Amino acid sequence: MIGFKSFLDRTEVNLTSGLTGLVGPNGCGKSNIVEAIKWVMGENSPKQMRSPEMNSIIFSGTNDRPSRNFAEVIIKIDNSEKKLPYPFTNINEIEISRKIERDKGSTYKINGKNARARDVQLIFADSGTGSKSSGIVGQGKITEIIESKPEVRRNILEEAA
Amino acid sequence: MIGFKSFLDRTEVNLTSGLTGLVGPNGCGKSNIVEAIKWVMGENSPKQMRSPEMNSIIFSGTNDRPSRNFAEVIIKIDNSEKKLPYPFTNINEIEISRKIERDKGSTYKINGKNARARDVQLIFADSGTGSKSSGIVGQGKITEIIESKPEVRRNILEEAA
Amino acid sequence: GRNRLRSSFDQVNDNFKKIFTKLFNGGNAELKLIGSDDPLQSGLEIFASPPEKKMQSLSLLSGGEQALTSISLIFAVYLSNPSPLCILDEVDAALDDTNVSRFCDILKYLSDEQDISFLIVTHHRLTMAKMNKLLGVTMEEKGISKLLSVDLEKAVEIKEAS
Amino acid sequence: GRNRLRSSFDQVNDNFKKIFTKLFNGGNAELKLIGSDDPLQSGLEIFASPPEKKMQSLSLLSGGEQALTSISLIFAVYLSNPSPLCILDEVDAALDDTNVSRFCDILKYLSDEQDISFLIVTHHRLTMAKMNKLLGVTMEEKGISKLLSVDLEKAVEIKEAS
Numbered sequence: 001m002i003g004f005k006s007f008l009d010r011t012e013v014n015l016t017s018g019l020t021g022l023v024g025p026n027g028c029g030k031s032n033i034v035e036a037i038k039w040v041m042g043e044n045s046p047k048q049m050r051s052p053e054m055n056s057i058i059f060s061g062t063n064d065r066p067s068r069n070f071a072e073v074i075i076k077i078d079n080s081e082k083k084l085p086y087p088f089t090n091i092n093e094i095e096i097s098r099k100i101e102r103d104k105g106s107t108y109k110i111n112g113k114n115a116r117a118r119d120v121q122l123i124f125a126d127s128g129t130g131s132k133s134s135g136i137v138g139q140g141k142i143t144e145i146i147e148s149k150p151e152v153r154r155n156i157l158e159e160a161a
Numbered sequence: 162m163i164g165f166k167s168f169l170d171r172t173e174v175n176l177t178s179g180l181t182g183l184v185g186p187n188g189c190g191k192s193n194i195v196e197a198i199k200w201v202m203g204e205n206s207p208k209q210m211r212s213p214e215m216n217s218i219i220f221s222g223t224n225d226r227p228s229r230n231f232a233e234v235i236i237k238i239d240n241s242e243k244k245l246p247y248p249f250t251n252i253n254e255i256e257i258s259r260k261i262e263r264d265k266g267s268t269y270k271i272n273g274k275n276a277r278a279r280d281v282q283l284i285f286a287d288s289g290t291g292s293k294s295s296g297i298v299g300q301g302k303i304t305e306i307i308e309s310k311p312e313v314r315r316n317i318l319e320e321a322a
Numbered sequence: 323g324r325n326r327l328r329s330s331f332d333q334v335n336d337n338f339k340k341i342f343t344k345l346f347n348g349g350n351a352e353l354k355l356i357g358s359d360d361p362l363q364s365g366l367e368i369f370a371s372p373p374e375k376k377m378q379s380l381s382l383l384s385g386g387e388q389a390l391t392s393i394s395l396i397f398a399v400y401l402s403n404p405s406p407l408c409i410l411d412e413v414d415a416a417l418d419d420t421n422v423s424r425f426c427d428i429l430k431y432l433s434d435e436q437d438i439s440f441l442i443v444t445h446h447r448l449t450m451a452k453m454n455k456l457l458g459v460t461m462e463e464k465g466i467s468k469l470l471s472v473d474l475e476k477a478v479e480i481k482e483a484s
Numbered sequence: 485g486r487n488r489l490r491s492s493f494d495q496v497n498d499n500f501k502k503i504f505t506k507l508f509n510g511g512n513a514e515l516k517l518i519g520s521d522d523p524l525q526s527g528l529e530i531f532a533s534p535p536e537k538k539m540q541s542l543s544l545l546s547g548g549e550q551a552l553t554s555i556s557l558i559f560a561v562y563l564s565n566p567s568p569l570c571i572l573d574e575v576d577a578a579l580d581d582t583n584v585s586r587f588c589d590i591l592k593y594l595s596d597e598q599d600i601s602f603l604i605v606t607h608h609r610l611t612m613a614k615m616n617k618l619l620g621v622t623m624e625e626k627g628i629s630k631l632l633s634v635d636l637e638k639a640v641e642i643k644e645a646s
C-alpha cells in the first residue's frame with residue numbers, strides 16, 4: 001500500500017500461510033492495514049473504513065510532511081490451487097489494485113487492465129473472501145455482535161454460504 | 162454480600178484506601194461484585210444490573226446447590242472525616258443494607274432502622290458517590306462513551322457537580 | 323431467499339455448537355431465529371451455557387464469556403464458506419489467559435487443517451507467542467507508520483514503547 | 485438547570501484537557517456542546533489530538549486512543565465531584581503497555597493526593613503489579629464465586645487457570 005492513511009511510504013505485507021501476528025502500540029497503524037485490505041477488495045462503507053468521506057483514506061499530512069494526492073493498495077493472490085472464479089480460474093497469479101485520487105474517486109485494475117468495482121467485488125465474493133465476508137473481523141465486530149438488536153445481528157448470517 | 166448472583170455464601174470485601182486490584186478468570190464473578198455495590202447504593206436499572214428483572218439478582222442455583230430466596234448486600238462506611246450529609250454528619254460509622262426477597266421486592270435499612278430507597282440514594286448522591294455517580298464505571302462504559310449518540314453522551318455530564 | 327437462509331442457518335448453528343464447546347472446553351450453546359416465521363424478518367438470538375452454568379441469553383453472560391461466544395459465532399459463519407485469508411483485529415481483548423490459549427489452539431488447528439492464512443492483530447503476549455511470524459508496526463516518525471518483521475522479544479519491546 | 489450544566493461543563497472541560505495531556509504524555513483535547521444553543525438539547529462531542537497527530541473527532545481515533553480519551557473524560561467528570569470510592573471495571577482492556585502504565589500512574593497520584601479508594605477490575609498483569617492489594621475471585625465450585633486475598637504470583641496463577 002502507498003499513501004493509505006498513516007502509511008505514507010510504500011509498505012508491503014507478506015501473508016504466508018499459518019498464523020501471522022500484527023503488533024504495535026495504540027494508534028501505530030495496525031487497524032489501518034486491516035482497512036487497506038478491506039478497501040482494495042471493494043469496501044465503500046464510511047463506517048467500515050472509519051472515514052466520513054473517501055478522501056480521508058489518503059495520507060493527510062503531518063507537521064513535517066505534506067499530504068498526498070493519491071492512495072493505492074495492491075493485492076497479489078496466488079492462484080496455483082485454481083480457486084479463483086471464472087474468468088480467472090486458470091491464471092497463476094492475480095493482481096488487483098485500487099487507487100484513489102483526491103476528489104476523483106477510485107479506479108480499479110485487475111492484472112493491469114481497468115476494471116469496475118463490481119468485477120473486483122465478484123472475484124472475492126465467490127471465494128468467500130471479500131470486504132463483506134466473515135473472514136475480515138474488524139476491531140468493533142465483537143462488540144457489535146453483543147450489543148446489536150437481534151434483527152441487525154441476523155445480518156451476520158448473510159455472510160454464510 | 163450473601164446470595165447475590167454467584168456469591169452464594171457470605172462474602173466480605175474490605176476496601177482499604179489506595180489501589181485494590183480485583184482479578185480472576187472470565188465469568189468468575191468480578192463484575193458481580195461491582196454490581197452488588199451499585200445495587201446496595203440504590204441502582205434499579207435492569208441494564209445496569211445486567212438482569213431483566215429484580216429476582217435475577219438472587220442466587221439462582223446450580224446442579225448441586227438449590228436457589229436461594231433472598232439476597233442481601235451490606236455496606237459499612239467509616240465517617241470519621243464527617244463527610245456524610247445531614248442527618249448522618251456526626252455518626253462515626255454508617256451501615257446500609259439492602260435485601261431482596263423473591264417476589265417481594267427490596268427493603269433498605271440504615272444502621273438497623275428501616276429506610277426508603279430515596280433515603281439511601283440521597284446519602285450517596287450528596288457525597289458524589291452512588292450508583293449514578295461517575296465513580297462506578299461498569300464494564301461497558303468505555304464502549305458506551307465511544308459509540309453513543311452525542312445527545313446520549315451528554316448525560317455523562319449530569320454526573321458532574 | 324428464505325430457504326437458503328434457513329439451510330445456511332442450520333449449518334452455521336451446527337458449526338456454532340461444535341466451536342463453542344471446543345473454545346469453552348465444555349458447555350453448549352445454540353442460535354435461534356425468533357420474532358417472525360419469516361426468517362428474513364426475524365432476529366438472531368444467541369443462547370449459551372458455559373460449562374456448569376445454565377443456558378442464558380448472551381446478554382446475561384460475563385464480558386469475556388460474551389466475547390468468546392461471539393468468536394464462536396464468527397468462526398461458525400466463516401467456516402461455512404471459508405476463504406483462504408482470515409483477519410482478526412483484537413478479538414482477544416476481553417479474554418483471560420486460559421481462553422486466549424484455547425482461542426490460539428483453534429487458530430492453529432484451522433490453519434493446519436484448512437490451509438488458511440490468519441492475520442491476527444493483538445496486544446496479548448500469549449497470542450503473540452503462538453504466532454508463526456510477527457509483524458510489528460511502529461510510528462517512530464510522527465504520524466507515519468512503518469512495518470517491520472520482528473521476533474517475539476522485539477515485539478514485546480515494541481509493545482512496551484511508543 | 486442550564487446555567488448549572490454550562491458551568492459544570494466548563495469545569496469538566498478544564499479537567500478533561502489536563503487529564504488527557506497527562507495520560508497521553510502530550511497532545512491536547514477538548515469537549516464541545518453542539519447541535520443546539522440550549523445545552524439541555526445539545527450533544528457532547530469529543531475532539532482529541534494525541535501527541536503529533538491532528539485534532540480529530542473521537543470516532544477517527546484508534547481503538548486504544550478512543551479508550552484512553554474516554555478514561556480521561558470519566559476522570560474529568562469524577563474529579564469535579566470526587567467520591568471516596570471509585571470502581572473501574574476493565575477500563576484498561578484496549579490499552580497497550582505504555583498507556584496502561586500511565587493509567588496506573590494517574591491512579592496512584594489520585595489515590596495519594598485525594599485519599600480515594602480505588603477498586604480496579606483487570607486482566608492486565610501490569611495493572612495488577614501496580615496495585616497495593618489484590619483480591620482474587622475464583623469459581624472452584626461450579627457456579628459459586630469465592631473471594632480471597634492474593635499476592636501477585638497467586639493472582640497470575642489464578643489468571644492462568646480456571
Ligand SMILES: Nc1ncnc2c1ncn2[C@@H]1O[C@H](COP(=O)(O)OP(=O)(O)OP(=O)(O)O)[C@@H](O)[C@H]1O
Binds near residue numbers: 025061548
Ligand atoms: N488519512 C490519514 N492520514 C494520516 N494518518 C491517518 C489517516 N487516517 C488515520 N490516520 C492515523 O492512523 C492512526 C490510527 O491507526 P490505527 O487505527 O491503525 O491504530 P491501531 O494500531 O489499530 O491502534 P489500536 O491498538 O489502538 O487499535 C491514527 O493515529 C490516525 O491519526
Ligand SMILES: Nc1ncnc2c1ncn2[C@@H]1O[C@H](COP(=O)(O)OP(=O)(O)OP(=O)(O)O)[C@@H](O)[C@H]1O
Binds near residue numbers: 168185186387
Ligand atoms: N442470579 C445468579 N445466580 C447464580 N449465578 C449468577 C447469577 N447471575 C449471574 N450469575 C453468574 O455470574 C457469572 C458472571 O460473573 P461476572 O460477570 O461477574 O464475571 P467476570 O468475573 O466479570 O468475568 P469477565 O472477566 O469475563 O468480565 C456468570 O457466569 C453467571 O452465570
Ligand SMILES: [Mg+2]
Binds near residue numbers: 030032139546547548
Ligand atoms: Mg486498532
Ligand SMILES: [Mg+2]
Binds near residue numbers: 191192193300385386
Ligand atoms: Mg466482568
